[in-house]
Amino acid sequence: MRRGHPAVRALPLAPALVLLLLFLAGPIAYCVWIAFTDLQLTGQAHSSFTGLANFRRALRDDAFLNAVRLTLVFTVLSALVGQNTLGLALAALMRRASKPVRTLTGGVVITAWVLPEVVAGFLLYAFFRREGTLNAVLDWLHLPRQNWLFTLPVLAVSFANVWRGTAFSMLVYSAALDEIPAEITEAAEVDGAGGWRRLWHITLPMIRRSIGTNLMLNTLQTLSVFGLIWVMTRGGPGSRSQTLPLFMYEQAFQNSMIGYGTAVALLLLLVGSLFSVVYLRLLRTEV
């Protein structure tokens, strides 16, 4: 077959390229541009270029810094600690469980995962509210009740995110654990290694790549959680559960400051990429 000019050979890619530019790169570039302007949704006749003003404003804004702090707490609690460890524990335990137990646990966990975010939010709102299920259980156990969404809002929404997102980690780790050759585990057992030693010296190093991937996906997903928190607390009381996505929404759509909101979105992207860099380094280290 005769080989054509490189430009001609690239031509079949052109439609995809044009569509990508039109519908993906275009809006993204436009968003980046908006972040450097004082564009408002309403209340202004003309917008103008303001350079880094939005970013400077964010770094001086106590509400923004509060949102960054809460986002980090929420991400570390629910993604790194909660979803990740619980997912690994479930995956490990389910390998030893009987089939009915495995089916039941898997079913429950995955149901939580496939529920739409808003539905899950309402379920957990009903669970945590003052007249909710959790307090009913506490009453039954004669333990003191409290309004969880009011006293510990970040903990409540973090728990909700763990409840909802653990299934994903469980699936990732189940697959990873299946990949560990049985001979290695058996050999270690013969050599007298206990459960903890096997976990620490064999299992964890061997699934290291899965841990990295899972942490990255969990983190990126958790950083952008909006619906769950919106339904449960609206970021309140006050701003005590207002993570970056909620702060962004308030600035852009409630206060109509689209430019400022978009700048905050870019900063959120930055936080996400910082996490990603850390995980990618973790991934690169060979066992």
Add this chain to the structure above:
Amino acid sequence: MPVRPTAALSALLATALCAAALTACGSGSGRGPDTIKVSYKQSTDNSVKVMDTYLDGVRKQFEREHPGKKVEFVPIKAPDAEYYTKLQQMLRSPRTAPDLVYEDTFLINSDITSGYLRPLDAYLAKWPDWKQFIGTAKAAARGRDGRTYGVPDGTDTRGLWFDRRVFAKAGLPPHWQPKTWDDVLSAARTIKREVPGVVPLNVYTGKPAGERSTMQTFEMLLYGTGDGSADPLYDDRTGKWVVGSRAFKDALAFVETVYREKLGPDVSDALDPNFSTTVAGELLPRGGLGIALDGSWLPLTWQPGSGHPWPDWSRRLGLAAMPTRHGQAPGKVSMSGGWTWAVPAKAANPDLAFSFVRTLQTKDNARKWYIANAGIAVREDVAADPAYTTAQPGLAFFTGLVAHTHYRPAYPAYPKVSTAVQEAMEGVTTGDLSVAKAASGYDATVEDVTGGRVVRR
């Protein structure tokens, strides 16, 4: 050999796709000069068709009276905040701008400043019915340039709802009309003492309740502090926002008293984003609340077919006007909002759109709409019409408040100022901030969000 599309075919495909994409964006509706597009807020509750039914009736009448003309509806089904966002995006471009839109007075000034709307003065001058509209309602849709940009289709007012059974148990009079703020607080204290288990007084507070906190509670207090001649929130003469006022601290102190003395609901309930549903749907019907500072639209919740039918509410609940601080003239205070019909700046058929407004706002159609929507009349001829005043209990009372009502200074910075009010309220509600601290926090925030356009009073 795998079958591959040839280069020519791909190029053709690309052209076709792009052409399709571009025409999809650019075609508009292909409407002619004989069709108008009307956008309005459709209820998110599928069982509520009040507005759809009413508008469709007016459409039939309009098309009968204007042969050859057509009305096409573009309803937006969304909660308030999302409706504004969606509408503002549509108004930005001539391709998407409808010919007539339903605008909340809360944001109309903001949209006027953006240049989204068209002044209607030329049309209004030739419309005899405009004389029937009351002055404050006309002012709600007036821009800072003095021109009018919308025709109000009713309003709402606010007052005190009280439970006669709770009042009887507490030994309070069945025909109650407090004269001062202290009268309201002392009635609440009596209920707290005599009827345990009942929430004495509800006033919405904090960020979770949003604009409800600002308008229904805070401004109902704030606008009752002076003599009613000057706006305590915004200085019209200088076009600046008022900070550092005694009145602001007094209003905050009222909220603080309610929650510190536990005359209101439990703080964690009050700061629950869904609390307003609890008040109208559970607390009031079950007799769990003594006094509620709330709006004229509450009976909509209790109509047959709604979630909480309560046909005999008017026998169990009494109504009283919110008094001014010390009972000074005019003695009563109310806040009003409401919606207007406005013509976008980028509308294709503005003349025909205004003709539709005239049909919407004939006396008969206006009355039909107020009654269907539990709205409060802003037309003097309808307000005086017994067919309207007797259509529903409470309607006459709330219409009477229109004489003492105030509209918010809904200028572009208002939503941000409103958030600052809610934050100050929340601080004193939880007890995290003193009144002085919360007020100075408000002053600083307002100075920041308005770019320093503040005046100290």
